[in-house]
Amino acid sequence: MKVGICGLGTVGSGTFNLILKNNSEIERRIGNQICVAQVGCRRDHPDCDLSDVHVTRDVFDVVRNPDIDIVIEVIGGIDVARALVLEAISNNKHVVTANKALIAEHGQEIMVAASEKGVQVKFEAAVAGGIPIVKAIREGMAANKVEWIIGIINGTSNYILSKMTESGGSLSFVDVLKDAQELGYAEADPTFDVEGIDAAHKLTILSSIAFGAPLRFDAIFTEGITQITSDDIDYAGELGFVIKHLGIARNQGDTIAMRVHPCLVAADHMLAQVKGVMNAVVVGGDAAGPTMYYGAGAGSLPTASAIISDVVDIVRSSGANIVENLGFEKSALISKKVVMVGEVVSRAYLRLIVSDQPGVMARISTILSQHKISIESLIQKNARAGYADVVIITNAILEETLDIAVRKLSTMDDVKNDVKRIRIADFFNV
Numbered sequence: 219m220k221v222g223i224c225g226l227g228t229v230g231s232g233t234f235n236l237i238l239k240n241n242s243e244i245e246r247r248i249g250n251q252i253c254v255a256q257v258g259c260r261r262d263h264p265d266c267d268l269s270d271v272h273v274t275r276d277v278f279d280v281v282r283n284p285d286i287d288i289v290i291e292v293i294g295g296i297d298v299a300r301a302l303v304l305e306a307i308s309n310n311k312h313v314v315t316a317n318k319a320l321i322a323e324h325g326q327e328i329m330v331a332a333s334e335k336g337v338q339v340k341f342e343a344a345v346a347g348g349i350p351i352v353k354a355i356r357e358g359m360a361a362n363k364v365e366w367i368i369g370i371i372n373g374t375s376n377y378i379l380s381k382m383t384e385s386g387g388s389l390s391f392v393d394v395l396k397d398a399q400e401l402g403y404a405e406a407d408p409t410f411d412v413e414g415i416d417a418a419h420k421l422t423i424l425s426s427i428a429f430g431a432p433l434r435f436d437a438i439f440t441e442g443i444t445q446i447t448s449d450d451i452d453y454a455g456e457l458g459f460v461i462k463h464l465g466i467a468r469n470q471g472d473t474i475a476m477r478v479h480p481c482l483v484a485a486d487h488m489l490a491q492v493k494g495v496m497n498a499v500v501v502g503g504d505a506a507g508p509t510m511y512y513g514a515g516a517g518s519l520p521t522a523s524a525i526i527s528d529v530v531d532i533v534r535s536s537g538a539n540i541v542e543n544l545g546f547e548k549s550a551l552i553s554k555k556v557v558m559v560g561e562v563v564s565r566a567y568l569r570l571i572v573s574d575q576p577g578v579m580a581r582i583s584t585i586l587s588q589h590k591i592s593i594e595s596l597i598q599k600n601a602r603a604g605y606a607d608v609v610i611i612t613n614a615i616l617e618e619t620l621d622i623a624v625r626k627l628s629t630m631d632d633v634k635n636d637v638k639r640i641r642i643a644d645f646f647n648v
């Protein structure tokens with residue numbers, strides 16, 4: 219099997235170098251070395267010695283090269299990557315990609331094309347970098363009905379929230395984002411990371427392979443971390459929580475619910491201990507129970523490790539008639555009703571800035587009780603002259619009901635902000 223690499227950025231260069239470094243180790247596993255027959259890249263990479271490789275500046279040369287059996291797509295982006303992958307498939311090549319946006323948004327079309335041609339499309343590197351989470355779900359959990367998935371699947375958001383938490387309130391979101399960009403963790407345009415889109419792409423893929431449902435990026439409720447302030451982190455800490463950005467998917471009856479948003483997580487929960495750029499995914503199976511996977515969610519070599527594991531899988535299964543690219547036979551994918559976020563029941567953190575006047579708390583309590591919302595914990599701090607910060611932890615309540623109460627609270631004369639709401643992760647009793 220000959221491999222062609224399209225793209226020689228951080229991930230492509232790591233893949234090229236890791237194949238060279240560990241080829242003997244890989245040969246011990248599969249009986250052959252991996253041969254990189256061609257690399258398509260706009261420019262050479264300073265860390266790669268390309269002297270023995272056929273290099274082209276046009277990535278489409280790679281997918282048109284009749285000698286190549288497996289195309290590794292690591293150019294990123296959507297439009298060119300889609301055209302490249304579809305052409306590779308149409309030329310009967312297997313594809314390995316790290317491109318979560320491509321699989322989440324165009325995976326259905328790509329999988330249909332691959333199955334018509336009888337080639338494999340593999341994407342271990344698209345979710346949680348070096349953690350073999352796709353294989354864990356597809357293979358390790360194959361005997362289970364997977365009931366839910368909860369994960370920290372965006373390293374940049376986790377790094378920012380962790381640093382804000384560790385700084386004890388001295389670092390703001392903007393300060394840490396700048397730091398993350400300088401360290402190379404966040405993209406130069408960090409929108410996909412901090413607005414939750416990157417996590418939504420990954421949750422789309424995880425939900426499909428875990429639940430046997432079509433890829434539904436459009437059905438994911440998505441909220442990022444840009445509105446989280448140091449005060450929220452401090453108040454959450456006082457109440458026994460840390461704030462994490464989570465992807466949560468649930469497979470219940472004939473419905474699925476998928477959402478990514480910031481959450482208050484109990485400080486003694488395992489996910490609260492996942493810090494910095496690390497990722498972690500917990501998968502709940504009806505037989506195995508909860509299983510947790512932890513590791514580097516990004517980076518050159520961790521992502522390369524995932525890519526090469528897919529190449530190894532393809533070599534090992536060469537000749538077998540594998541057409542279940544999403545982990546289930548294609549005729550067995552079941553479209554499930556999507557549960558909207560308003561139908562989710564959870565506790566919530568509410569933060570209000572109120573006038574420091576007698577009777578305000580009574581008026582707030584009245585609105586909450588009119589909607590049968592009770593207060594589990596409450597903090598009041600006189601943060602500024604004439605105003606107080608009020609933080610409330612509610613009981614578990616239907617999100618639609620809480621929305622109505624939050625709108626009413628936000629229009630009270632005594633309340634000076636749009637009431638902030640952060641959901642609390644109660645983790646299906648895990």
Ligand code: HSE
Pocket residue numbers: 344346347371372373374375403405411416515516517
């Ligand atoms: N930008 C992603 C993250 C890494 O911060 O997790 C690649 O998926």
